Amino acid sequence: MSALIEGLFNGISIGSVLLIAALGLAIVFGLMGVINLAHGELMMLGGYTTYVVQNVFKPWGEPWFSCYILVSIPIAFIVAAIAGIILERGVIRFLYGRPLETLLATWGVSLILRQLVRSVNWLLVICIGVFCLLFFGGMRLLSRRPDWERIRNLVIAILLPMSTAIAVVTGFLLSQIPALTKAWFSARNVDVTAPSWLRGGVKVLSFQMPYARLFIIALTIICLIAVYWFLNRSTWGLRIRAVTQNRAMSSCLGIPTAKVDALTFAIGSGLAGVAGCAVSLLGSVGPNTGQNYIVDTFMVVVVGGVGNLFGTILAALGIGIINYLIGSGTLALMASSVESLKPLVDVLLFFATSSMAKVMVFALIISFLQVKPAGLFPQKGRTAEL
Amino acid sequence: MSKLGRRRFLVYSSATVATSMLLKACAGGNETTSDTEDGIKVGILHSLSGTMAISETTVVDAEMLAIDEINADGGVLGKKIIPVKEDGASDWPTFAEKAAKLIDKDQVVTVFGCWTSASRKAVLPVFESKQHMLWYPVQYEGQECSNNIFYTGAAPNQQIEPAVDWLLENKGKSFFLVGSDYVFPRTANTIIKEQLKAKGGKTVGEDYLPLGDTEVTAIITKIKAALPNGGVIFNSLNGDSNVAFFKQMQGAGLTPDKYPVMSVSIAEEEVRQIGTEYLKDHYAAWNYFQTVESPANEKFVKAFKAKYGEDRVTNDPMEAAYIMVYLWKQAVEAAGTTDIEAVRKAAVGQEFDAPEGMVKMTPNHHISKTVRIGQVREDGLFDIVSATKVPVAPIPWNQYVPETKGYACDWTDPNKGGKYKKA
Numbered sequence: 187m188s189a190l191i192e193g194l195f196n197g198i199s200i201g202s203v204l205l206i207a208a209l210g211l212a213i214v215f216g217l218m219g220v221i222n223l224a225h226g227e228l229m230m231l232g233g234y235t236t237y238v239v240q241n242v243f244k245p246w247g248e249p250w251f252s253c254y255i256l257v258s259i260p261i262a263f264i265v266a267a268i269a270g271i272i273l274e275r276g277v278i279r280f281l282y283g284r285p286l287e288t289l290l291a292t293w294g295v296s297l298i299l300r301q302l303v304r305s306v307n308w309l310l311v312i313c314i315g316v317f318c319l320l321f322f323g324g325m326r327l328l329s330r331r332p333d334w335e336r337i338r339n340l341v342i343a344i345l346l347p348m349s350t351a352i353a354v355v356t357g358f359l360l361s362q363i364p365a366l367t368k369a370w371f372s373a374r375n376v377d378v379t380a381p382s383w384l385r386g387g388v389k390v391l392s393f394q395m396p397y398a399r400l401f402i403i404a405l406t407i408i409c410l411i412a413v414y415w416f417l418n419r420s421t422w423g424l425r426i427r428a429v430t431q432n433r434a435m436s437s438c439l440g441i442p443t444a445k446v447d448a449l450t451f452a453i454g455s456g457l458a459g460v461a462g463c464a465v466s467l468l469g470s471v472g473p474n475t476g477q478n479y480i481v482d483t484f485m486v487v488v489v490g491g492v493g494n495l496f497g498t499i500l501a502a503l504g505i506g507i508i509n510y511l512i513g514s515g516t517l518a519l520m521a522s523s524v525e526s527l528k529p530l531v532d533v534l535l536f537f538a539t540s541s542m543a544k545v546m547v548f549a550l551i552i553s554f555l556q557v558k559p560a561g562l563f564p565q566k567g568r569t570a571e572l
Numbered sequence: 573m574s575k576l577g578r579r580r581f582l583v584y585s586s587a588t589v590a591t592s593m594l595l596k597a598c599a600g601g602n603e604t605t606s607d608t609e610d611g612i613k614v615g616i617l618h619s620l621s622g623t624m625a626i627s628e629t630t631v632v633d634a635e636m637l638a639i640d641e642i643n644a645d646g647g648v649l650g651k652k653i654i655p656v657k658e659d660g661a662s663d664w665p666t667f668a669e670k671a672a673k674l675i676d677k678d679q680v681v682t683v684f685g686c687w688t689s690a691s692r693k694a695v696l697p698v699f700e701s702k703q704h705m706l707w708y709p710v711q712y713e714g715q716e717c718s719n720n721i722f723y724t725g726a727a728p729n730q731q732i733e734p735a736v737d738w739l740l741e742n743k744g745k746s747f748f749l750v751g752s753d754y755v756f757p758r759t760a761n762t763i764i765k766e767q768l769k770a771k772g773g774k775t776v777g778e779d780y781l782p783l784g785d786t787e788v789t790a791i792i793t794k795i796k797a798a799l800p801n802g803g804v805i806f807n808s809l810n811g812d813s814n815v816a817f818f819k820q821m822q823g824a825g826l827t828p829d830k831y832p833v834m835s836v837s838i839a840e841e842e843v844r845q846i847g848t849e850y851l852k853d854h855y856a857a858w859n860y861f862q863t864v865e866s867p868a869n870e871k872f873v874k875a876f877k878a879k880y881g882e883d884r885v886t887n888d889p890m891e892a893a894y895i896m897v898y899l900w901k902q903a904v905e906a907a908g909t910t911d912i913e914a915v916r917k918a919a920v921g922q923e924f925d926a927p928e929g930m931v932k933m934t935p936n937h938h939i940s941k942t943v944r945i946g947q948v949r950e951d952g953l954f955d956i957v958s959a960t961k962v963p964v965a966p967i968p969w970n971q972y973v974p975e976t977k978g979y980a981c982d983w984t985d986p987n988k989g990g991k992y993k994k995a
Contacts, residue, residue, distance in 0.1 A: 196789045373625040396823025469786035469816035513790035541753040541782045
């Protein structure tokens with residue numbers, strides 16, 4: 187009995203990590219059809235946000251420090267959502283309907299983001315700030331002129347090199363100050379220490395449920411409910427679903443599709459940020475944190491069936507539980523108690539280590555997709571778009 | 573897509589060039605100049621990015637400290653040492669590529685580098701085919717003895733075996749082995765299993781995690797099933813997985829009084845990254861801890877903190893990296909030239925008063941080292957609970973594993989070489 191509960195709990199806790207990581211992608215990839223390879227890096231941004239919030243709270247002492255994690259969740263959501271909006275407005279919106287280009291572009295963005303957290307320092311921020319201020323500020327000012335359309339290209343041709351040059355010169359001048367060139371995070375991983383109430387665990391029968399895991403499960407459920415409510419009960423959710431189903435018709439009916447795209451992407455990215463905050467409780471946060479999750483998240487969404495939240499939930503929990511049962515050797519143990527399954531035991535024992543369990547799960551997923559190429563719950567009828 | 577006009581093209585391309593210049597300028601100018609006048613170029617090949625960067629960047633710091641000290645002291649053979657840094661990016665093929673680049677393009681006279689055995693195995697063919705020289709500063713699983721590599725980290729009999737002996741004596745007979753899934757933990761665990769068999773201990777289970785993976789729930793279940801009343805966990809995880817392992821151990825209620833963990837890849841630097849609150853009272857086996865009391869160590873720690881900041885700590889691989897630069901310098905001075913063959917011959921027999929105690933390069937290209945066991949304390953440093961009285965001689969070919977039992981390595985005798993059967 188206790189072993190069963192333990193198995194179920196552990197399976198669900200692995201599944202909930204997969205689910206919270208995949209939830210944002212289920213929206214971005216599932217609803218919008220955007221293959222966002224930078225999803226892992228948005229998680230990483232969430233993790234780093236948690237780290238920063240933790241360091242801000244540290245000097246304030248105990249009663250405050252205990253609740254930093256609760257503050258960092260919404261902040262991580264906002265930071266990742268803003269990054270998502272910039273990504274969508276700056277790159278992805280030009281590439282709708284071209285999956286291959288989207289894939290390459292978001293891969294590039296993920297590389298940029300990884301390098302950014304490694305080398306970001308005040309100097310870089312100041313340079314980029316100066317450039318943005320000059321270039322976008324100048325554009326904004328000049329766009330009030332009546333002959334804007336005519337001089338637009340000329341303005342860009344002048345403003346772009348000028349503001350770049352000024353930013354570069356500022357960079358060279360300021361690089362003499364060592365305080366500015368010190369990297370914020372460096373290439374090393376940073377440590378997020380869980381507040382004391384999330385360490386340890388609660389004893390149930392003969393095993394202990396870690397508080398951190400319970401917290402992640404609760405957070406996953408809250409996110410799920412919020413997403414469900416937002417998509418099915420709010421006006422913007424209705425619009426998102428409308429655009430997903432038929433972009434042209436929604437546009438005709440007066441739905442601002444561009445805004446809807448940005449909003450959908452922002453929410454998906456924000457959820458990635460929350461996921462990053464959650465996984466920082468389990469491991470450390472580093473430039474490569476996202477890479478550890480990106481494959482798993484795509485796997486979950488594809489197995490669940492693209493565009494179906496319910497499928498994503500089922501796939502995440504299923505993969506989590508199967509992974510646990512194989513990896514911990516529970517399956518081998520169960521098989522050895524049944525006479526007719528004896529020959530299977532050796533095979534299962536062979537796969538009963540964490541790294542081999544992954545191999546087995548991947549093999550199972552590949553064979554599953556042979557039978558059901560569109561996942562657990564394939565989208566019926568005309569798929570929304572593109 | 574609309575046709576790209578000439579003017580537009582010019583605008584975009586100039587913007588691209590300018591932006592890359594901007595980023596370059598802002599990234600800070602800490603690149604070494606390739607000035608070769610009266611300098612001796614040496615290669616430094618470590619992961620400055622990726623999952624191993626957490627550990628390897630600290631080793632680079634120690635190597636740079638040694639190089640700076642030597643340069644301030646007049647250099648080698650009257651010339652300054654010029655370090656050429658390359659980033660292996662935690663990617664083994666990249667290591668091989670960069671090693672070839674250092675040797676062929678930069679024409680370095682030696683390379684200091686690598687951390688994981690996987691990266692060392694990747695560069696080994698490069699150094700052997702080009703008859704070049706690598707100095708490797710990290711403890712490893714042994715079962716290797718190359719003429720082209722000098723190993724200044726511990727061989728298994730200078731770290732793993734004494735640690736297992738100590739655990740058998742003080743902590744219990746049942747062992748669970750956890751490791752990352754690559755060559756070091758797999759070989760180390762083979763050795764441990766043979767050793768336990770020989771000495772009356774028991775291996776109750778073993779598990780491997782992909783490098784960088786953070787999902788350890790299944791492993792914890794297995795530990796609890798295999799050791800319901802507590803027992804010893806021997807941990808050879810590397811990199812980020814350690815953080816997840818210790819965080820989740822504590823969450824699952826596996827405390828150090830019942831489940832002491834002996835780690836062979838966690839030193840002072842990693843303790844700080846993982847967090848003392850998760851690691852307190854667990855054990856580690858090394859040749860050097862920052863808390864070693866000796867004049868040489870005092871000087872080393874002081875110099876390191878003066879260069880990199882009061883909040884930094886020193887650890888075993890850093891110390892090994894520090895001393896290997898000095899050993900190389902002594903070898904070059906003894907040979908009177910930077911010629912690789914001459915230096916290789918002169919290196920054997922070099923002694924150095926290292927922070928860990930006296931070390932000596934033996935004919936099998938490994939060094940004799942003092943072995944210590946430490947326990948993590950509140951401030952993130954180690955209490956040394958056990959130390960050998962004299963340096964332990966290195967044995968690269970393991971004597972517990974049947975395939976290599978009775979073999980040894982001696983590069984000073986052309987008839988013996990890397991692997992010969994002892995009489």
